[in-house]
Amino acid sequence: MSRYLGSACKLCRREKEKLFLKGERCFTNCALDKKRGKNGPGQHGAAKSKMSDYAKHLREKQKARRIYGLTEEQFRHYYEVAEKKKGSTGDNLLILLELRLDNVVYRLGLASSKKQARQVVNHGNVLVNDKKVDVPRYQLKAGDVVTVPEKYKENAVIKKLIEKTSTNVPSWLSFDKNKVAGTIVSEPTAAETSHPIDSQLIVEYYSK
Template sequence: MSRYLGSVCKLCRREKEKLFLKGERCSANCALDKKRGKNAPGQHGAARVKISDYAKHLREKQKARRVYGLTEEQFVHYYKTAEKMKGSTGDNLLKILELRLDNVVYRLGLASSKKMARQVINHGNILVNGKKIDLPRYQVKAGDIIAVPEKYKANAVIKKLVEGSTSNVPVWLNFDKNKIEGTIVSEPLAGEASHPINSQLIVEYYSK
């Protein structure tokens, strides 16, 4: 699978907003807060161009892809899955993306960024209902319990993360700091995504 190996700050500059691809580090030292960061990347980044309707739809789709760290092929797969579900395709899409294991690990505070969450999962340091899961794309569901192995609980990094984890945990998740264990209380509702995304623009993009 292809991976983006360039500067993630350029991705935020392209979308002209903080995507928090480095986690909380983006709050303190972000390229968008600097003069150079006000422009899109590239030699023509400072040029003023009129944004077409197509460009608005494309940028929203690209923003969602980057927030969740997906390739175009993966994103299209999730979109097609959302189309087949009952209800709003846009809301279904965001629900599927939010229930990816890597996103849940990040939102529970067990990783400082979604990139780190994928690494933690790939290394076998996440348990779902007591079973080791090493697939970041794994879809969790209401009632699932997310935990870490006993040996990982003593890790200095996880201890530091756990100390500040409960403040940003969304209402559809519950986190027990003492057990270092999270529970999927319910499925996320519209508007409870990890980043503000206009899913209707994405639906219109793929509908053309």
Template sequence: MARYIGPVCRLCRREGMKLFLKGERCYTEKCAIEKRNLPPGQHGKARKAKMLGYGLQLREKQKVKRTYGVLENQFRRYFEAADRQRGITGETLLQLLERRLDNAIYRLGFATSRPQARQLVKHGHFLVNGKKVDIPSYQLRQGDVVALRQSSEKNPAILHAIEEVKGRGIPEWLSLDAAASSGRVVSLPTREQINLPVQEQLIVELYSK
């Protein structure tokens, strides 16, 4: 699956908020939002005008896409899948994205950022219900157990991540067993448990045109 490989700090600046794409750097004064909270490019200052209608809908979609690291075609498939399910489409969309394996790895604290979690999954460092899964977009279900492979328990990047994010907290839909280096999907995530400051209804309106 294709992925964005360009500079990521400019993505945060374009959305005007921290997307936490650089791990621990995002929590320091070196963060681009802390240093230059302006859209990138030579006309960045001129882009501060208030957006309405389509522009606002587009920005909400871009925030979610960039936060979870998916590109347009994949994001549209997530939306179509959410639209087919019962319930509120916008909330279902966020739930599908939240249940990605790479996001769960990040939420459990085995990685400092979602891009790093994606790489760790691709390299086969994690098991789901005892079987190796190297697909970052793998959809977790209630009751699934995500565990670090025994051969990866001394991986420096993972050990550093675990130490770095100790105080970040685990969402309620997940439980962490630090001693066993594993986590369990306790329940499907609710909108209240997804701490993402976006208006998902605007995304639904954008795709419904």
């Protein structure tokens, strides 16, 4: 399945906000912090125009899709699943996205970005309830325990990340630094996403 391979900075410039797609580099070397980055990408990036309602809906959907690193087909699938569940479709959508394995690995601090988290999972360096899972879209639930193989705990990169992770873990997760194990304490709420997203705009986009 196709995946975006271009510049991550272009995506942030298009949405006119930091999406933190490159981990720590977004804090130290972000295009949005430079004069050129104030404009959108492309030759018409500097042009200013009033956004229509449709454009606002589209931009919020695109922002969410890019934050979680999904194709349009994948994102639409999550929306359709969320629509069939009880409760608010928008809230259901954000909860489903937050409970993806690659996102949880990122939220636990075992990767510096969601892109790196997908690589960690794809390479078989994540265990769920002591079983190897190498599918980034794997859906977690309350009570699941996410850890890494013993040999991976000695990796220099993971050791550096673990030193920072204890203060950044959200309330719906718990992390045991000594065991390098994270537990899904409960389902997250829509307000506990890794980045502010107005899910109602996304619902309105797909409802048209």
